[in-house]
Amino acid sequence: MFYYVDGTVALLQQGLAVIDCGGVGYACHASQHTIGKLKIGTRARLLTHLNVREDIFELYGFIDDEELSCFQMLISVSGVGPKAALSILSVAPPDRLALSIITEDEKLLTQAPGIGKKIAQRVILELRDKMSREQLETASGASPVAAAMTANGGINHTQEAVAALMVLGYSQAEALRAMGGLDAAHLEADEIIRQCLKKLAAQ
Template identity: 80%
Template sequence: MFYYLEGTVALLQQGLVVIDCGGVGYACHASQNTVGSLKMGARAKLLTHLNVREDIFELYGFSDEEERSCFEMMIGVSGVGPKAALSILSVAPPDRLALSIITGDEKLLTQAPGIGKKIAQRIILELRDKMSKEQLEAGASAVPAAQAFAAGGANHTQEAVAALMVLGYSQAEALAAMKGLDTAHMEADEIIRQSLEEARGTVRSRNT
């Protein structure tokens, strides 16, 4: 129903942003990373997710597509609601979160208030399993990242490919974004960061 909101930042609070769009103020729950990227009175564009449940009608706002993708995947995990997903995104930006899921780093997830070890383990297991199924359905074979993790043989490039898939990119898009990078001499987090810059630049050029 709402894909994004664009307007003037009218209010910034912990976990909440109000965007004035033509005289109407839309309240969006947001991570501290998103809140921290905005300025009062400045123009802003937030991608959104509408949560409708019984008598609940809430908007959630995100500074970029990767954050929204992580949020939507996490609320698809059993026992993880929107507030828990925002709590996690407030302590870890999408690139770090995706890598922690791929590498099984539950400690990063448990830094978020209200997220215990069991929930962190469930997020990691369910999202890894989801990624594996998507690879199989797509017939992906160039870098069988999820299978490599199961076998304990993933390298930094495979970790980066899998992390980008958690962020909503296909395996083909991830590999295309890495083209030209000297991945053999880079850590996974640096591969992810540079690949995201390339992927975002490609999207922007397509939209202009």
């Protein structure tokens, strides 16, 4: 029903951003990741997800495609609702969330309020299962390009970064192109992902 809202940021609160679109204020539940990128009085566009259930009619807003994609993946996990998904995204924005799934880092996810060990383990298990066998194999270093880029001990970080970018919906080819020019052998996986996402967003 709503694809995005585009207007002036009228109000920012914990977990909430109000966007004024032509005199109508749309209250969007949002992660701290998104709220941290907004400023009252400036123009912003948030991609949206509408949650409708019985008497609930809630709008959720996201700063970019990656965050919206992660939110939709999270709410597909049994036992994870929209508010829990936002809680996770507030401590683990898309790059860190994707990496935590690949590396099975449940400790990061349990930093989110209301997320216990069992839910964190379920998120990792179910989202890893959603990745196809082909994705996991191609992200595991089969590509000679990846191997060449990760000489001198950087291969594991690059493999993790490629896999994480694929969790976010990019192809292996897109991930490797985005890594072009990066000194991947001397960067941590999360930094590789962040730099790649910047390059992909600019394309």
